[in-house]
Amino acid sequence: MLTIGCHLSSSKGYAAMADAAASIGADTFQFFTRNPRGGKAKAIDPADVTAFRERAARAGIDVILAHAPYTLNPAAADERVAEFARQTMADDLARMEATPGQLYNFHPGCHVKQGADVGVAKIADVLNEVLAPGQSTTVLLETMAGKGTEVGGRFEELAAIIERVELSDQVGVCLDTCHVWDGGYDIAGDLDGVLAEFDRVVGLDRLRAIHLNDSLNPLGARKDRHAAIGEGRIGFEALSAVTRHPALRHLPFFLETPHDDLSGYADEIARLRAAWEG
Ligand code: FE
Ligand code: FE
Ligand code: ZN
Numbered sequence: 001m002l003t004i005g006c007h008l009s010s011s012k013g014y015a016a017m018a019d020a021a022a023s024i025g026a027d028t029f030q031f032f033t034r035n036p037r038g039g040k041a042k043a044i045d046p047a048d049v050t051a052f053r054e055r056a057a058r059a060g061i062d063v064i065l066a067h068a069p070y071t072l073n074p075a076a077a078d079e080r081v082a083e084f085a086r087q088t089m090a091d092d093l094a095r096m097e098a099t100p101g102q103l104y105n106f107h108p109g110c111h112v113k114q115g116a117d118v119g120v121a122k123i124a125d126v127l128n129e130v131l132a133p134g135q136s137t138t139v140l141l142e143t144m145a146g147k148g149t150e151v152g153g154r155f156e157e158l159a160a161i162i163e164r165v166e167l168s169d170q171v172g173v174c175l176d177t178c179h180v181w182d183g184g185y186d187i188a189g190d191l192d193g194v195l196a197e198f199d200r201v202v203g204l205d206r207l208r209a210i211h212l213n214d215s216l217n218p219l220g221a222r223k224d225r226h227a228a229i230g231e232g233r234i235g236f237e238a239l240s241a242v243t244r245h246p247a248l249r250h251l252p253f254f255l256e257t258p259h260d261d262l263s264g265y266a267d268e269i270a271r272l273r274a275a276w277e278g
Helices: 014-023 046-059 079-096 116-130 155-164 177-182 191-201 236-244 262-277
Strands: 003-006 030-032 065-067 103-106 138-142 171-176 207-212 252-255
Touching (some): 014 046, 079 103, 079 116, 116 155, 138 155, 155 191, 177 207, 191 236, 207 236
Parallel strands (some): 065 103, 103 138, 171 207, 207 252
16 A cells, blocks of 8 residues: 655644544655744643554554755854754653654755855764664655755765664654756656665665655756646656556655645545555
C-alpha cells in the first residue's frame, strides 16, 4: 500500500492530526514541531500521545514526519543564530522521544557569504551536537532548490554533511520533488538517472521520505514555488511515477501542495492511490 499524507496543522495536538489524516484517506502526516517561524513549543500532553497511539493504530498510521521551523539556520555565520538552531533542534529531538522511532526533517540552511564548504561544516557541527546515542528519531536533511545561498541543492552537499556526522546511522535524507526539479534534477524526463546519481553520491539507503510537490517553475529555476499535483511543470504522470518507482514505492510521501482546505489533499491522495494501485 502507498503510504501518503500531507502537511497538517499541529495546533490541536497529535490525536487531532491522526483524525484529520484518517478523514482524507492518509496513513501518515507531516507537522511543524512549533510555530514555523520559531518560538516556543507547547509542552507535550501525555494524554494526547496516548489518544494518538490508539487512533493512529486504527487509521493504519505508522510513520510520521516532524518538520523543524524553516527559519532555523544551522549554517549561519552569526553564532547566536546557529546557537538558536542548535537549541531548537535539541529541544525538538528531546520532545520527539514521546513518539519514538519517527522522522525529523530540517532545511540544512544558508551559507550566505561564507561559501558552501563552510556551510556544510557548520551544519555537520550542529548535527554532531544535537544527535545523542540512543535517540530513536531519524533526522532528515531536506534536498533544497538551491535558491540564493541554500546548502543542500546538490546531492554532493548532502553527502558531505552526512560524511562529517559521527552518529550518521541516525541521519537520512528527505527528497522534495519540487526542490530537486528546481535544483536542475530532471525527475520528469529521467527519474532513473536522477535516482542513480543520488545512489552514487549519497546512497539510496539514506532516502527515508519524499515531499511530493509539483513546481510552478521550469527545471533548474532555483525558485522553490510549490504547485498542486498536476498543476505545475513536473506534472501528474511524473509525480505518480515517483510514487510507483521500485526504489521509492515503500517510502512515506508527504504533500506540501497549496490548497485552501483538506479536500484538496483528499483528492490528490485518492488520485495518486488509484494510479499507484493501477
Ligand atoms: Fe521543508
Ligand atoms: Fe519540502
Ligand atoms: Zn519548498
